[in-house]
Amino acid sequence: MAFDMTAEEIRRIEALARSKSPLIVCDVDEVVLEFVAPFIRFLESREHEFRSDSFHLTGNIYVKNTGHPVEKKNISRFLNDFFAEHDGWQTPVSEARASLQSLEAEHGAEVVFLTAMPPRHHARRRGLLDAHGLTQPMIATEDAKGQALAVLLQTHPDRPVAFLDDLPANHLSILEAAPATLALHMMAYEPLRRHLPPLPDGVKSVKDWPQARTEISTFLANTAGLR
Ligand SMILES: [Mg+2]
Known part of the structure; x- marks a missing residue:
């Protein structure tokens, strides 16, 4: 399913897949770790500028001294470079751990x-999360998120699931794999919110972790009677 996991994580994910406890599947960038804000600071350090003009990175990044937009292929390069040193830039989203x-x-x-x-x-990324006390297991994959969730639900398909992510496409993938999921949209970087496309049916927007915690808590309390 995913490569480069620690032996401890493989063990914990196998145990997760056998468990019937409620599952909280949590995206990392823009949900647990700030992504857009530190990426903007990273671009600044390389003489580039980000403008929050649409819900895309492409077309929103400009060369500072010329004002020219950056081509798509160069944006991929910036992202690769950023991820290669992201642990020096990214910090946790407020209240995520608590x-x-x-x-x-x-x-x-x-x-x-x-x-x-x-x-x-x-x-x-594992080292960065651990350093902030976010020690839960992590799956890093470029596959559709619904595929990873399907593996976690193989033994107990009816266990309650809450899912948090900033990208509508990931919600669609998850809801296809597990339609009863509580799907919460969260995006730490406020200025891009107004450009969000309409959320898919069944996805609820939350503005921060305290609100997400209330939603998930209510959902899990309601499903507890059914278990
Ligand atoms: Mg994300």
Whole structure:
């Protein structure tokens, strides 16, 4: 499914896949770690500028001293360079750790980080999350997120699932794999929110972790009676 996981993570993910506890599947960039804000600072350090003009990176990045937009292929290069040193730039989203810990304690929920990044960056990201006390297992994959969730639901397809992500396409993939999922849209970088395309049916927007925690807590309390 994914490469470059630690042996400990492989063991924990196999255990997660056998468990019937409620599952919280949590994206990393823009949900657990700030992504857009530090990426903008990274671009600044390379004499480029980001303008929040649409819900894309392409077309929004400009060369500072000429004002020319950056071509798509060069944006991929910036992203690669950023991920190769992202642990020096990214910081946790406010209240992420405390919220996840309280959901684990209150509902016996199990958390897995599901990040859409090339698995070769796994160790660097793992170290960064650990350094901030975000020690839950992580799956780094470029496959559709629904595929990873299907593996986690193989043994107990009816276990409750809450999912958090900033990208509508990931919600569609998850809801296709598990339609009963509580799908919450969260995006830490506020200025891009107004450019968001309409969210897919069944996806609810939350503005921050305290609100997400309330939504997930209510959902898990309601499903507890059904388990
Ligand atoms: Mg994300």
